Amino acid sequence: xxxxxxxxxxxxxxxxxxxxxxxxxxxxxxxxxxxxxxxxxxxxxxxxxxxxxxxxxxxxxxxxxxxxxxxxxxxxxxxxxxxxxxxxxxxxxxxxxxxxxxxxxxxxxxxxxxxxxxxxxxxxxxxxxxxxxxxxxxxxxxxxxxxxxxxxxxxxxxxxxxxxxxxxxxxxxxxxxxxxxxxxxxxxxxxxxxxxxxxxxxxxxxxxxxxxxxxxxxxxxxxxxxxxxxxxxxxxxxxxxxxxxxxxxxxxxxxxxxxxxxxxxxxxxxxxxxxxxxxxxxxxxxxxxxxxxxxxxxxxxxxxxxxxxxxxxxxxxxxxxxxxxxxxxxxxxxxxxxxxxxxxxxxxxxxxxxxxxxxxxxxxxxxxxxxxxxxxxxxxxxxxxxxxxxxxx
Amino acid sequence: xxxxxxxxxxxxxxxxxxxxxxxxxxxxxxxxxxxxxxxxxxxxxxxxxxxxxxxxxxxxxxxxxxxxxxxxxxxxxxxxxxxxxxxxxxxxxxxxxxxxxxxxxxxxxxxxxxxxxxxxxxxxxxxxxxxxxxxxxxxxxxxxxxxxxxxxxxxxxxxxxxxxxxxxxxxxxxxxxxxxxxxxxxxxxxxxxxxxxxxxxxxxxxxxxxxxxxxxxxxxxxxxxxxxxxxxxxxxxxxxxxxxxxxxxxxxxxxxxxxxxxxxxxxxxxxxxxxxxxxxxxxxxxxxxxxxxxxxxxxxxxxxxxxxxxxxxxxxxxxxxxxxxxxxxxxxxxxxxxxxxxxxxxxxxxxxxxxxxxxxxxxxxxxxxxx
Numbered sequence: 214x215x216x217x218x219x220x221x222x223x224x225x226x227x228x229x230x231x232x233x234x235x236x237x238x239x240x241x242x243x244x245x246x247x248x249x250x251x252x253x254x255x256x257x258x259x260x261x262x263x264x265x266x267x268x269x270x271x272x273x274x275x276x277x278x279x280x281x282x283x284x285x286x287x288x289x290x291x292x293x294x295x296x297x298x299x300x301x302x303x304x305x306x307x308x309x310x311x312x313x314x315x316x317x318x319x320x321x322x323x324x325x326x327x328x329x330x331x332x333x334x335x336x337x338x339x340x341x342x343x344x345x346x347x348x349x350x351x352x353x354x355x356x357x358x359x360x361x362x363x364x365x366x367x368x369x370x371x372x373x374x375x376x377x378x379x380x381x382x383x384x385x386x387x388x389x390x391x392x393x394x395x396x397x398x399x400x401x402x403x404x405x406x407x408x409x410x411x412x413x414x415x416x417x418x419x420x421x422x423x424x425x426x427x428x429x430x431x432x433x434x435x436x437x438x439x440x441x442x443x444x445x446x447x448x449x450x451x452x453x454x455x456x457x458x459x460x461x462x463x464x465x466x467x468x469x470x471x472x473x474x475x476x477x478x479x480x481x482x483x484x485x486x487x488x489x490x491x492x493x494x495x496x497x498x499x500x501x502x503x504x505x506x507x508x509x510x511x512x513x514x515x516x517x518x519x520x521x522x523x524x525x526x527x528x529x530x531x532x533x534x535x536x537x538x539x540x541x542x543x544x545x546x547x548x549x550x551x552x553x554x555x556x557x558x559x560x561x562x563x564x565x566x567x568x569x570x571x572x573x574x575x576x577x578x579x580x581x582x583x584x585x586x587x588x589x590x591x592x593x594x595x596x597x598x599x600x601x602x603x604x605x606x
Numbered sequence: 607x608x609x610x611x612x613x614x615x616x617x618x619x620x621x622x623x624x625x626x627x628x629x630x631x632x633x634x635x636x637x638x639x640x641x642x643x644x645x646x647x648x649x650x651x652x653x654x655x656x657x658x659x660x661x662x663x664x665x666x667x668x669x670x671x672x673x674x675x676x677x678x679x680x681x682x683x684x685x686x687x688x689x690x691x692x693x694x695x696x697x698x699x700x701x702x703x704x705x706x707x708x709x710x711x712x713x714x715x716x717x718x719x720x721x722x723x724x725x726x727x728x729x730x731x732x733x734x735x736x737x738x739x740x741x742x743x744x745x746x747x748x749x750x751x752x753x754x755x756x757x758x759x760x761x762x763x764x765x766x767x768x769x770x771x772x773x774x775x776x777x778x779x780x781x782x783x784x785x786x787x788x789x790x791x792x793x794x795x796x797x798x799x800x801x802x803x804x805x806x807x808x809x810x811x812x813x814x815x816x817x818x819x820x821x822x823x824x825x826x827x828x829x830x831x832x833x834x835x836x837x838x839x840x841x842x843x844x845x846x847x848x849x850x851x852x853x854x855x856x857x858x859x860x861x862x863x864x865x866x867x868x869x870x871x872x873x874x875x876x877x878x879x880x881x882x883x884x885x886x887x888x889x890x891x892x893x894x895x896x897x898x899x900x901x902x903x904x905x906x907x908x909x910x911x912x913x914x915x916x917x918x919x920x921x922x923x924x925x926x927x928x929x930x931x932x933x934x935x936x937x938x939x940x941x942x943x944x945x946x947x948x949x950x951x952x953x954x955x956x957x958x959x960x961x962x963x964x965x966x967x968x969x970x971x972x973x974x975x976x977x
Contacts (some may be wrong), residue, residue, distance in 0.1 A: 322634075605857065
């Protein structure tokens with residue numbers, strides 16, 4: 214047993230750190246470090262920089278043009294990016310749909326879709342949730358009917374994150390009502406410019422339009438856009454979930470944000486306030502414990518021994534920590550977190566923020582926004598069901 | 607970065623588990639508690655397994671193994687709620703080999719390794735609670751060595767041990783001494799603690815003592831950090847068993863015509879117990895892996911670990927009782943003994959609030975395992 218990374222892993226970290234330092238635009242990292250609004254261009258700009266280096270698909274195997282990194286190397290890459298203030302990679306293309314295309318798509322589909330994902334040129338969205346299908350995803354109703362060499366799609370997806378920028382969307386669609394709900398689902402790739410696709414942003418409680426409704430009205434989709442076999446989509450989607458591993462915990466971002474919380478506490482003159490400080494100390498213990506849990510999973514993957522089936526725990530704890538730091542940041546600002554001045558969340562705003570410190574502007578919005586983390590990606594209650602299943606049978 | 611156990615460590619685990627399963631049944635434990643909470647014969651069996659020698663350096667007849675090996679052993683002893691204070695063999699071998707004069711090491715370490723001598727840390731005082739820098743015990747120079755006048759509380763197996771590591775003020779500074787129980791001026795008053803193990807109050811009146819080091823605080827901190835790591839590992843073993851016992855019970859116990867393991871409100875509680883167990887296990891690893899780090903880093907790590915372990919122990923213990931229902935609060939059932947063990951371990955070497963204060967005090971601007 215050894216806590217230290219190997220010299221090779223350490224050297225790898227240094228290499229990533231140096232590269233990120235010279236390639237991550239400062240105006241983007243400034244926004245990330247201060248929770249200011251990121252534009253589409255910020256997100257895609259960083260994606261393209263990574264894409265050019267061949268690192269947007271940092272989890273991809275070499276045969277598909279990825280770097281073929283180990284689990285530890287992937288973790289170190291994500292950590293260095295997060296600590297440097299890089300935006301999170303928008304996962305829908307490189308992290309979510311690409312592995313499905315690699316595993317279940319045909320050669321034609323791989324050739325057609327993977328290059329645009331790897332370069333960051335094509336913006337992908339995820340079409341899973343529906344108004345009637347949240348935690349119970351297998352109940353999706355959006356229908357795809359095979360007519361000749363195409364599918365006719367009708368229905369509605371929702372909570373489509375950043376779907377307003379989407380060019381392609383991968384969807385779970387119902388192709389059969391026979392048997393169990395899971396067995397009638399197919400995995401379909403849809404061009405969002407197709408006639409009949411409508412995207413309507415949903416304004417959230419923080420004032421942002423981070424998610425959307427996507428409507429399909431007699432949308433024609435070529436049958437060649439079906440991944441794998443008809444009615445096997447659920448299996449493919451589950452494969453995807455099993456490959457979302459340690460990054461579900463988002464521990465690297467938690468470390469960065471805990472450091473930011475400490476800076477805020479200092480700036481507010483609360484560093485020596487024992488009551489707040491103890492709360493930060495508890496969070497510090499939580500973050501170390503979560504990181505140790507993540508490292509255990511990585512170690513198990515590395516050696517192939519003692520496999521740890523604890524993705525549910527990582528999701529629960531990671532999301533709770535994100536909510537907690539956002540909450541403490543807001544509380545640290547006190548009443549000055551209350552003014553809701555949207556322009557003040559833009560980089561470079563020169564206005565006069567109530568109380569005089571515009572860095573307070575995004576704190577409450579972030580707190581409100583973070584309530585999503587225990588709901589999305591399988592709510593924490595669903596995660597508890599999964600964990601309980603592994604423990605109790 | 608590697609959290610796999612070596613083959614040797616796995617064999618060590620298997621050997622200790624076998625002894626716990628075959629040699630330290632709940633019935634035997636109950637008999638030991640009834641007889642006062644400490645059994646020298648059982649301690650001798652630990653010595654026969656080589657466990658008292660585990661972390662003693664090889665030149666003093668020990669096995670020279672490290673913190674992870676000690677952790678493995680403590681996890682397994684935790685599973686059986688073993689009463690005999692083996693953690694103190696790890697504490698004393700670590701402190702003596704790091705701080706004591708060569709002659710003291712040669713005199714005591716081989717006897718600790720063989721199990722012939724039980725030496726325990728005796729540092730707690732009424733006014734210090736969990737603090738290490740508060741100490742009223744006083745040492746004065748005597749014609750041969752030193753003389754200690756002190757009152758020490760809740761000393762593990764204090765009326766059975768052969769000698770004590772004891773901090774005392776010497777010329778206004780904390781120093782660490784070794785005192786033999788049989789020495790003149792030492793009186794003990796033994797009793798049983800909440801988990802069934804034995805402890806004692808010690809009274810020393812000008813008792814002869816051997817000076818181990820004038821850096822008493824540094825040595826005491828190492829002693830307590832070693833104790834914290836051992837306690838964390840022991841707690842992981844206890845919690846492993848507690849969760850297993852609870853899961854077993856829930857799958858057998860029927861109410862409303864079905865196993866109570868089918869009720870979602872209870873299943874979520876079990877998921878939360880599993881969370882606390884795995885966070886605790888992670889932080890137990892962290893504490894043991896940081897034992898060899900420079901003192902400030904080591905201190906920060908053990909405080910963080912004890913905060914996590916303390917929270918986990920209380921949650922797992924309390925929920926286990928609740929999920930068992932009435933049977934969970936009976937003395938007859940083993941589950942209540944796990945709960946009491948966890949409660950006592952939380953309050954050993956500093957409770958959660960104490961260590962939260964330590965984490966808070968030591969907090970830096972950085973965050974994470976490697977900060």
